[in-house]
Amino acid sequence: MNKVKAYLEEVVKEMRKVSWPARRELISNTGITLLATLVISLFIFAVDRVISQVLEFIYR
Known part of the structure; x- marks a missing residue:
């Protein structure tokens, strides 16, 4: 569960850096x-x- 929490915290940090x-x-x-x-x-x-x-012309 700690890995998930760390991942989400990193996502939030990176989203703050985004230039919208x-x-x-x-x-x-x-x-x-x-x-x-x-x-x-x-x-x-x-x-x-x-x-x-x-193709229709060729196959007729």
Whole structure:
């Protein structure tokens, strides 16, 4: 049990050292992440559709 307590104390110490982003920076980075995720998802969807069509043409 002492090891668990020591571990949690170390976690608390390290969390105090963390440099947390400002609210505006956090919102900005979240927006960028969501936009990048959407763009990459659409790209993968488009490539998948093209490959599916090509394979369908080949196997007919």
